[in-house]
Amino acid sequence: MISPKLLINNKNWQRLVRSRNSGKLPHALLFHGSEGTGKEGHALELAALLNCSRITNEEPCGNCPSCIKTKSFQHGNVKLILPLPRGKIKSRDDSIEKAFSSSTLKEYWDLLKQKEDDPYFPIRLTGANTILINSIRELKHDLALSVVNNEWRIILIFQAEKLCIPSPEAAHSLLKVLEEPPEKTLFILVSSQPGTILDTIHSRCQSLYFPPISTQILQERLINSGTDPVQATVMARISYGNVRLSQELKENSTDLMEKLVLFLNACFSNDPSIWNKCIDTTARLKIKDIRQMEQLFRCAVLFFRDMLYYSATGSDDEIIYKNKMNKIDKLTKLYSDADWHSCIQHIENTQNYISRNGYLPVQIICMILDIQKSLRGEIYEPFQLSDWTPV
Numbered sequence: 446m447i448s449p450k451l452l453i454n455n456k457n458w459q460r461l462v463r464s465r466n467s468g469k470l471p472h473a474l475l476f477h478g479s480e481g482t483g484k485e486g487h488a489l490e491l492a493a494l495l496n497c498s499r500i501t502n503e504e505p506c507g508n509c510p511s512c513i514k515t516k517s518f519q520h521g522n523v524k525l526i527l528p529l530p531r532g533k534i535k536s537r538d539d540s541i542e543k544a545f546s547s548s549t550l551k552e553y554w555d556l557l558k559q560k561e562d563d564p565y566f567p568i569r570l571t572g573a574n575t576i577l578i579n580s581i582r583e584l585k586h587d588l589a590l591s592v593v594n595n596e597w598r599i600i601l602i603f604q605a606e607k608l609c610i611p612s613p614e615a616a617h618s619l620l621k622v623l624e625e626p627p628e629k630t631l632f633i634l635v636s637s638q639p640g641t642i643l644d645t646i647h648s649r650c651q652s653l654y655f656p657p658i659s660t661q662i663l664q665e666r667l668i669n670s671g672t673d674p675v676q677a678t679v680m681a682r683i684s685y686g687n688v689r690l691s692q693e694l695k696e697n698s699t700d701l702m703e704k705l706v707l708f709l710n711a712c713f714s715n716d717p718s719i720w721n722k723c724i725d726t727t728a729r730l731k732i733k734d735i736r737q738m739e740q741l742f743r744c745a746v747l748f749f750r751d752m753l754y755y756s757a758t759g760s761d762d763e764i765i766y767k768n769k770m771n772k773i774d775k776l777t778k779l780y781s782d783a784d785w786h787s788c789i790q791h792i793e794n795t796q797n798y799i800s801r802n803g804y805l806p807v808q809i810i811c812m813i814l815d816i817q818k819s820l821r822g823e824i825y826e827p828f829q830l831s832d833w834t835p836v
């Protein structure tokens with residue numbers, strides 16, 4: 446393979462290899478599935494396989510001149526199309542070169558370099574919101590030329606949904622060439638939002654679904670890269686099968702765990718100054734990146750899930766925060782009447798309210814008060830204004 450970091454989806458890979466070996470590769474493929482599942486990495490591997498001169502075990506060798514050029518995005522017959530900024534492009538007849546200022550070009554090559562190192566790295570150029578029709582027009586021009594060395598010509602279209610967003614003009618332009626592709630030419634469209642791609646494009650592609658990566662594999666991958674086992678378990682759980690996200694979380698896992706301690710302290714404390722710290726931390730995360738705030742909530746849910754599991758079974762087999770076993774044991778005894786399931790619901794509801802722009806400080810204080818009621822085993826009843834009678 447050209448990238449040792451890619452987790453190969455064997456089922457999909459074997460299917461592609463069989464199609465290639467029997468000469469039945471379709472003209473166009475659509476790799477779809479959620480983010481961080483290796484779709485782009487597999488597209489690059491397939492592109493490498495088709496022109497590799499030393500295929501071993503039905504995999505591209507990764508070392509022949511063709512593989513090296515494919516991997517570094519310098520293969521003359523492997524064309525990459527993705528969203529670009531408009532730059533100085535004024536009309537659909539302008540050359541695509543006008544999209545690239547010197548700084549855009551530098552950014553582009555930097556991103557490609559990072560992609561070469563990590564198949565899960567997303568190539569996102571500043572100001573690039575759509576696949577320009579100019580890219581498709583240039584592609585058509587290139588396709589009219591003959592191929593060097595009788596090699597396969599592979600057109601990789603990453604973020605293919607951007608052919609149709611905000612307008613479908615690039616998609617319409619591509620349709621014509623998808624209908625009558627030249628010989629030995631393969632289009633690989635890659636998208637995590639296939640629902641936004643035109644039906645007419647869908648119907649010309651053979652779809653291949655890339656499912657989320659299992660929590661266990663993500664966990665093993667994180668542990669093998671030196672992450673603390675408890676942190677690896679938590680990060681794998683809140684990554685939802687997204688390798689890229691699990692990598693990002695790994696970089697911040699210690700920081701996230703510190704914030705979690707603060708969050709949990711507030712849930713179990715009567716001290717408003719500790720509540721304030723929790724509000725402050727959550728608010729900062731929300732401003733910085735709402736996904737990070739949501740990750741903190743998910744970490745807290747996992748902790749209460751541990752409490753629920755331990756109070757019901759008395760076993761530590763399935764406990765996620767194994768390093769907090771003493772605390773979990775103590776808290777279960779201290780709050781023997783607690784309704785741990787309700788605590789989880791309060792956290793999840795609060796996350797939803799805040800994500801939908803509920804006023805964060807009030808939501809957090811309500812959450813803490815509700816959790817503390819549930820810790821005492823009191824039945825949760827949401828406050829209704831109609832119940833309230835002024836004295």
Ligand SMILES: [Zn+2]
Nearest residue numbers: 497506509512
């Ligand atoms: Zn090779």
